[in-house]
Amino acid sequence: MKRREFFSKSMLASIGFGVVNPTLGLSKPPVRTFRKQAKNIIFLVSDGMSTGTLTMADLLLRQKEGKKSRWMSYYLGGFAKRALMDTASSNSLVTDSAAAGSSWGGGMRVPNGSLNVGPKGELPVPILQKFKHAGKSVGCVTSVQITHATPASFCVNEKSRSAMPEIAAKYLELEFDLMMGGGAEVFDASMRKDKRDLFGAFQKAGFSVVRDRDQMMDLNGDKPVLGVYSEGGMPYAIDRENDPELKKKVPSLAEMSRKAIEILSQNPKGFAMQIEGGKVDWAAHANDAPALLYDQLDFDEAVGIALDFAAKDGETLVIMTTDHGNANPGLFAADKFSRLYTTSHSNEWVLSQLSPDNTAGQVADFIETYQGLQLKKEEIDALMKSYRGTSTDGLYGSTKVPNHLYAQLQYAHTGIGWAGTGHSADHVELAMYGPGSENLPAYIENYKLHNFMLDAAHVPALTYAG
Structure with missing residues (x-):
């Protein structure tokens, strides 16, 4: 296959970013006067989004398509209220996703x-249980397992984030209105x-259980929904969009978000x-630049859907943030x-196709075809040497491939560098749009967002265990 044929249509065009309004940031959204009370809350979290991730995704979209990301458009237009947020847990300055999400979900550091x-064994009532008790519909959408740490942090009390089979059973008891993402591994009897x-x-129990994109699109909201579209985490956006079979079967984060709203x-x-862009975090752990940036743009499409709804609705508070930096x-x-x-x-897809049996020439051609990089012979030799040993580079269910070595080799070809492979203690971006956003201070501790959301919606803080 010739590269000029393979790349006849850019991935950015195929993923649907052409719908982004190029004038955003320069023109006013339809609604600027909000109700005093938020009827709806849409909380968007790009898991593990360092500031560099937000920046590079916006630069990629600008340079390739001449458009700004929706998140940055709302900054540039002065529409979003912006703050910095700390991310500590109760026992570490460097948090994990479970503790970070629980700071929002339960209103305390764990x-x-x-x-x-x-x-001390406290069991704060998770925030979606509070909103459900107040009569609102509640739900979660994610690109990883729906039982993973971040969505679960808004829903359940559980001592260990690893107890995903038990979390799935708790979701049945809670009877929330909509849960969408991956994770068939904890719902399927086999x-x-x-x-x-x-x-x-x-x-x-009366749920519509849907397993693919077409079934999801047919939903009309007459029943509560459980949508599970992959065995574990869902595919990276860049891999989904360039695989016709995956694209037909697996919805994007934006498509799930639109249907959920x-x-x-x-x-x-x-x-x-x-709404969680969970695989942004997985890509950051793996130092996988293509996966990271296109999943961040996939998340940004979901941001746009939420902001468009809020701008027309006037009663919706949209919150955009991350739980911690990563790499x-x-x-x-x-x-x-x-x-x-x-x-x-x-990178993960490319590396998983290679084996010790490949010649240097085959590897060079393969990488150039699918990523446009022309690796030097010594770089290919170093990469293939890792396949002859035992690699523990994979994370979160990825294949055991030399992610981090490949990222180091790519630096000379992409200009993207990494500070590490894990979470950071950085203060992170927090932005809001809609009723209640005017009360956001310039700096806020993560756990204070819990009551902030409740106050914006005039929902009382329940204190009994969930």
């Missing part, structure tokens, strides 16, 4: 690894250790939901950044 279980058929149990907004009392990537050689414009697959 130890790393815990979901709304405090250092993959659960206890062989419990949770998919069947949800159906018996359509369904949840049917409640006259309003709704509260969390702190940055662009250090601008002349090489354009090589990310035409890449068609993540």
Whole structure:
């Protein structure tokens, strides 16, 4: 296959970013006067989004398509209220996603690894239970397992984030209105250790259980929804968009978000939901630049859907943030950044196709075809040497491929460098639009967002255990 044929249509065009309004940031959204009370809350979290991630994704979209990201458009237009947020847990300056999410979900700092279980065994009521008690529809949308740490932090009390099979069962008891993402491994009887058929149990409880994009698109909101579209985490956006079969079967984060808002907004009392770009964090851990930037842009499309709804609605508070930084990537050689414009697959996908049996020439051709990079012989030799040993480079269910070595080799070709492979203690971006946003201070501790959301919606803070 010739590269000019393969890249005849850029990935940015295929993923749908052409719908972004190029004048955003210069023109006024439809609504600027909000109601005093937020009827709806949409909480968007790009998990593990360092400032460099937000920056580079915006630069990629600007340079390739001449458009700004929706997040930065609202900064540039002065529409969003902006702040810095700390991210500490109760036992560490460097948080994990469970503790960070629980600071928002439960309103207190908890130890790393815990979901709304405090250092002394406290069991704060998770925020979606509070909104549900107030009569609102509630739900979560994510690109990883729906039982993963960040969505679960808004929903349940659980001592360990690893207890995803138990979290799935708790979701059935809670009977929330909509849960969408990956994670069939904890719902399917054939993959659960206890062989419990949770998919069947949800159906018996009156849920619409959908397993692919077409089924999701057909939903009309007449029943609560469980949508699970992959065994574990969902595919990276760049891999999904360049695989016709995956694209037909697996919805994007934006598509899930649009359908979720359509369904949840049917409640006259309003709704509260969390939308997570969970695989941004996975890509950062792996130092996978193509996966990171295109998943961040996939998340940004969901941001746009939420902001468009809020601008028309006037009663919706949209919150955009991250739970912590991760790997702190940055662009250090601008002349090489354009090589990310035409890449068609993540590093993980590319590396998982290689084996010790490949010749150096085969590897060179393969990488140039799918990522547009022309690696030197010594770089290919170093990469292939890792395949002859035992690699523990993978994380979160990825194949055990030399992610970090490949990222180091790519620096000379993309100009993207990494400070590490784990979470950071950085203060992070927090932005709001809609009723209540005017009360956001310039700096806020993460756990204070819990009551901030409740106050914006005039929902009382329940104190009993969930």
